[in-house]
Amino acid sequence: MIRISFRARLLLLFIGLAGGVLLVTLVAVTFATDKQAELTVERELAVSERVLGELLKRRGEQLEQAAQVLADDFGFREAVASGDQATLVSAMVNHGDRIGTQLMALYSVNGEELASTHQLSPGTDFSLLRGVRLIDGELFQLVTVPVRAPDVIAYATLGFVIDDQLADGLKQLTNTDLTFFDSQGQRALASSLAGPMQRELLEAVSQEQVNQWLTENELAGHLSRFNTVELLVSTSRSDATQAFQTLRTQYLGFGLATLLVALMLAIATARYFSQPLARLTQAADALRRGRYDAPLNLQRKDEFGQLGATFDTMREAISEREQRIVYQLEHDLLTGLPNRESFYKQLNERLAQKQSGVVVVLNIMRFRSLNDRLGQSFGDQVLQQVAQRLRDSFAEGCFIARLASDEFVVLCDSDQAEDIKSSLKALQRTQWRIGEASYRIEFRSGAVRFPEFGAEVDVLLRRGQLAAQLARSEKQLLADYQQGSDESYLRRLQILQALPDAIVNRKLQLHYQPKMDCGTGQVNGAEALIRWQHEQLGVIRPDEFIPLAEQSGDILRVTRWVCQAALDQQQYWLEQGIDIQMAVNLSALDLQADDFAEFIATELRARHLSPTKLTLEVTESAVMADLEKAQKRLKELRELGCKIALDDYGTGYASLAQLKHLPLDKLKLDQSFIRGLDSDANDRIIVQSTLSLAHELKLQTVAEGVEEQAAWRLLRQMGCDTLQGYYFSRPLAAVEFEQWLKNEAPRFTNQNKKAITNE
Structure with missing residues (x-):
């Protein structure tokens, strides 16, 4: 697991906060500029469409006026009425040159061509021929007016050509490209796009992939239709959003500069806080390892100085408390003797060093009865006096400990074994005075030698207790452990372990x-009467396992099974x-x-x-x-x-x-x-x-x-x-x-x- 120092975390916090604010702001700015850029692109396209519409409208009005002048000319009407072909052609050519039209046509009310510069589609309703039309492969803006004398005797149609020049002119005005093409996408009729892009567009139109083509070329566009002619108004997205890109770049530069300033401030702040904290950490680590002799001495007037002084006070208190705890862990609080933990430690050390010696387990006879009849306070005084007499009775090299309740243990070297019995006899003869009265207290003890009869603490302690039980049964002061005397103990242990299974599986x-x-x-x-035949233990008598069942609490289940x-x-x-x-x-x-x-x-x-x-x-x-x-x-x-x-x-x-x-x-x-x-x-x-x-x-x-x-x-x-x-x-x-x-x-x-x- 990676460990990060406080200083690094503080730096990360500052940078994270500054970077987070910068990131959130950058995202917000990006979102806003992208949205505004999209609106700008749409606005440019809409303006271009309005400009084109306005241009076509103005040209249409101009054509309308010119056509009306031609239709109102008396000589032109006379020529139409008389069918004078030469006069009609001359008048139309002169009029067209004067106003700059590229298409002029005159048709009777029956649709018969009287004079025309271009071939119009047969069957056309010439009275309605106006707007943007594809004529003879060219794109024109047309107007048609009736020639009256006084009734309508013919229809005059005039048209301006829509070509690349018009598209280029509109691009210069609106910074957008115009492309007119036929609905099948076979050719461009008028366009401000470069030749390669026109071909790519026509290919995309034929495959109905105009939107994909716009995306690939980073363009935005609007597609509209004029009769059989399609119009694409397009503009470059990058050009339209260039100002916003510049704004984002400037903001990013400002943000990075801010982040750099925040980093420098974070480094300075982290150093200010981390130095005393580092010293506190080192002192705490030394305290963890058990070193209590290194004062902190921060020498500061702020909160860190107060924390350092408090830490030193705590260090001294912990040192004192640990000394007390260690003593309490290793000693019996009532008698002041070493406890079971200390005995295990002492005997394990001697066994590890291959030393030989004697373990003596000592019990006070009828102590529980004394405790019950005369009170716990009396029992505590007895234990305290026994502990003191044991210290006085045994040689200085013997280790004396209290195991539990009225059980004491004495650990002596082999050369001190001969003095054990005399020390116990002296203890037995002692008159015990508790309060105002004198009492006689008897002891029973068991001795076991090591390593002859065991090289493990638990084994030696158990065998010493078995020897003490033997001394109690034979009413002796001291009994030595005899080889094999713990077999009955092991048998009792096996019986206790086997009894629950015997009850559950009805082996009784x-x-x-x-x-x-x-x-x-x-x-x-x-x-x-209950009987038990065990596979390994053989016949187990009721007087053997019933007392054990009563001690373990299994007797309740035994009785219920018997019933x-x-x-x-x-x-x-x-x-x-x-x-x-x-x-x-x-x-x-x-x-x-x-x-x-x-x-x-x-x-x-x-x-x-x-x-x-x-x-x-x-x-x-x-x-x-x-x-x-x-x-x-x-x-x-x-x-x-x-x-x-x-x-x-x-x-x-x-x-x-x-x-x-x-x-x-x-x-x-x-x-x-x-x-x-x-x-x-x-x-x-x-x-x-x-x-x-x-x-x-x-x-x-x-x-x-x-x-x-x-x-x-x-x-x-x-x-x-x-x-x-x-x-x-x-x-x-x-x-x-x-x-x-x-x-x-x-x-x-x-x-x-x-x-x-x-x-």
């Missing part, structure tokens, strides 16, 4: 685990005569979705299913995530007619006070209490009290995790309503479930009858 499956009536041993329901698939299966079973209760699990996010109840209602209506045949199971933790919203959503679902079950009761955070306010129909005892029921007295006490409490609250009870007949017997004695567990069946695919109902389910009914009989 449902298995159904039967629910048994505790008193009769009959099947009264089934719980829909649709389970209701489709329930509809099919009803059509096959299998009438059982269907149970579906919900997540915390499902209870927060405002349209979930409407979704369930729509799906039930679409399949003509009764809401009372659907049980929606929610965990205590899901309810407690947002108790108010959970109560509202469960109330909507229960009003719809669905049954609500609280799953995994006893392992969450629900209290008895909260339990009585939840719109529940069923209470599911967690399997951790059921598995030791036969051998652990405490479990029996907990289960018995829970069943009694549930029945007092008018809730049905479900015990999951039943794996032995002895547990069934004890639960029947305690009054449990429904059983679920591997003793009866593991979760089965739909076809397998149908076969189990047919082949295995009756066995438990019979077994229960025998057990009751034996008791």
